[in-house]
Amino acid sequence: MKKFKKTLALALLGVVLLLGGVGMSVWLGQEQIISLFVQEANRHLRTPVRIGRLDVSVLAEFPRVAITLHDVVVHGSRWPQDTTALVRARTLHCAFDAWDMVAGHYRIRVLTLADGRVQVGHDGQGRSNYEVLRAAPAQATDQQLAFDLELIRLERVGVEYTNAGTQHRYSWQVHDLSASLAATAARVSIQAQGQARINGIRLSNDHYLRGKEVSLTTRLELDRAAQQLTVQPSVVQIGKAAYGLTGQAGYGGSPTFRLQFEGQHTNLQSIVALLPPRLVRRLERYRSRGEVYFRGELQRGPAGGKPRIDGQFGCRDASFYHPDYQESVEHVFLRGTFSNGARRGATTTFVALQELRGNLHGRAFSGSGRYENLQDPTIQLSLRADLDVARALRFFPVAAVRSASGQARLTVQLAGNLRQLRTRPATALARSAGRLTLRGVSLQLRDYTLPLTGLTGDFRLRRNDIVVTGFTGRLGRSDFQVNGALRNALSGQQQLHQPLLIEASVVSRLLDLDQLLSSSGAAPPAGPTRQPGPREAYALQVAPDLALVVQARIQQVRFRRWRGQQLRGRVRLQRQVLSTDGLSVRTAGGSATVRGTLDARQPGLLRVSTRMSCTQLPLDSLFYVFEDFGQHFLTSRHLRGTLTASADAELYFDRQLRPLTDRLEAEVQATVRNGELNNFAPLQQLSMVASREQLRHLRFAQLTNSLYIQSRTVYVPEIEIRSNMRTASVLRVSGTHTFDQQLDYHLSIPILPGLLRPRIGGETATGPAILLAVQGTETDFRVSLDQRRPLVAARPGPAAARPPAAAPGSAGAKPAAVADVPAAPPARLFEVKKPVKQPAQPQPDQYFDF
Secondary structure, three states: OHHHHHHHHHHHHHHHHHHHHHHHOOOOOOOHHHHHHHHHHHHHHHEEEEEEEEEEEEEEEOOEEEEEEEEEEEEOOOOOOOOEEEEEEEEEEEOOOOOOHHOOEEEEEEEEEEEEEEEEEOOOOOOOOOOOOOOOOOOOOOEEEEEEEEEEEEEEEEEEEEEOOOOOOEEEEEEEEEEEEEEOEEEEEEEEEEEEEEEEEEEEEEEEOOOOEEEEEEEEEEOOOOEEEEEEEEEEOOEEEEEEEEEEEOOOOEEEEEEEEEEEOOHHHHHHHOOHHHHHHHHOOOEEEEEEEEEEEEOOOOOOOOOOEEEEEEEEEEEEEEOOOOEEEEEEEEEEEEEEEOOEEEEEEEEEEEEEEEEEEEEEEEEEEEOOOOOOOEEEEEEEEEEHHHHHHHHHHOOOOOEEEEEEEEEEEEEEEHHHHHHHHHHHHHOOEEEEEEEEEEEEOOOOOOEEEEEEEEEEEOOEEEEEEEEEEEEEEEEEEEEEEOOOOOOOOOOOOEEEEEEEEEEEEEEEEEHHEOOOOOOOOOOOOOOOOOOEEEEOOOOOOOOEEEEEEEEEEEOOOOEEEEEEEEEEEEEEEEEEEEEEEEEOOOOEEEEEEEEEEEOEEEEEEEEEEEEEEEEEHHHHHHHHHHOOOOOHEEEEEEEEEEEEEEEEEOOOOOOHHOOEEEEEEEEEEEEEEEEOHHHOOOOOOHHHHHHHHHEEEEEEEEEEOOOOOOEEEEEEEEEEOOOOOEEEEEEEEEEEEEEEEEEEEOOOOOOOOOOEEEEEOOOOOEEEEEEEEEEOOOEEOOOOOOOOOOOOOOHHHHHHHOOOOOOOOOOOOOOOOOOOOOOOOOOOOOOHHHHOOOOOOOOOOO
């Protein structure tokens, strides 16, 4: 024991003495060592180097002695034109063996760069910045200090390469990389391994491998005489995927290379990781099980030019699934190839998929495809699939669809040039065909709450068109059956001024406009007795890239209180203008026709120009259906009779279908037959001319007049009503009624000749008459003597009550103010006049005999 302790103490003492001697030697000889190092470095460098300080250390690279350079800046070969540093490092250690100090010959065997950044590249003219070493003469064997590297280490070093001419950029952060060197006069062997993080690889506008952790293991053989680099089997590991690399590269004269790469233990993610995100963004979350492979070759011959790239990829009995959707495609087989072609450029590049087959929840699919010429792409696609729609959308979601169900069968044969598809779609897709059959499909769209249910039909692709046969289904409470064609179906969305055109005939049992136009898509309460409380919110959007020609046959139409039957007609849509040359509908016991246009080209504004006509419409039903036209003065409970009318109107709405009444203009020609005016409050105040019973039930055979609407005012020219009242069988009415419910009506009641009556009002051109005015609002009006009308005046014709013409370029001009008329002198209250005896017979146009 004592002997062992003595031996150990002597050994420790020897080590201490040795280290002390080495340290003393270093301290005494460091100035000489630094001088030799600077002299040798200057022999090799051709660009300036700036160093903060330089010292010699025993501990930095123990057991070797290190010459340590602090705060090193090495300028590039384009200095001083380019001031960007080639290398910046906090420390650079150049180590040699301690025994070299005894021999007096120092050999730098280890080079360690720590906490730095290296920036290499080429400018727009192809000039590099890394040619900083000059060709030095052969080293003498008795030279005191020389570089004889055996190991190079990089620790926490950022490396970046840029090429301004090709717009390429490579950036990575080396965590720890060691490369051992074995050099002879003829050959150099390099074996390297380490870890790094790829910040990104940019090729033009595409980014690859952004933020990927990488492990590298490689062995390189450099033949100096042949100027050839041989890459022995090497492995680059990115995440869990590994990629093998082997091959040769020549650097004498024009660079040549032939490199083979192959995926090892790869899956879908390992392939997706190599591609730019813009191409595989939707595939990033998918996973695979089973065999997925890829391999390829990169080569460039002595002739130079662009390299040739050939690759193969595929899978054998693999499964693909999305972890969030719990749905998978199983038993998938695929064989694919990729190449940039004989010309090694975009025009000869292609990707081909062959022998694709698999199944989704027991339903088989198969297909093949080819995409070639990146500058003028041509596609070939063949696909056959029997799908459960719900499972297909769960595996590969479509953003516009929230949920779906049903069955579909798809067969597609597509071939053509994409550029010709935009310019000459009919000839580009001459060899294309396809068929989609739906059976009981239901769709819930994300932007529209009404569901599409019971979709069944057949869609056939014929060149650029899709022919629709027997397409039936329901949209909310509405149903439809469509037969027709979708023109420009494949190219309409790609070519400017080439909209999708729908030519179809539509048959429906029920069209519920309340649901279809509702901005929320929610269904209002059903039933014929629904009372519209506050106005529902509606919305109408017309797609700018859609055109249609639809022949419609609809059994029943609903909108608020309105019910229509047997709607027939044709509707056209082109450039956001909806038009019809005639829609007919039966409603409320009569019939109506409409023709005109709806212009939706202006943002936030809908303009309707239309001519409407109706025949034998019951007045009470008409007023009820249209909710008394927004007023409560004359309502459906007051009116009976049938209406035959025509109207020319120009109406404006906002996108929520709210009418812009200040811009409304209309002219209505109306005839009412077998009319009744019941329990009308203003008539009840005319008891001085007729009994209240007669006034409660005013009846007339026929009434014909024109109405004019402008500037939020309804103008009523003078109209003559021949009624059932014995003492006031003729009433003449004219006036205005504003949309703010301001009333200004004027009544003239001629007094029958031969009757003794109080003379109230004045004398008209047709004889004595009672002149009255109804003025005020709907809820607060009064009936009084009309003192503002002349006692004797010519009976105004219809033109006298027309609204004033609007100034050119103006819409909805306000009517001119009516000039004040001097008040008539006080009339005598009674007048005795002998009646002239005449035979009792009805007068022309009179309905009742007196």
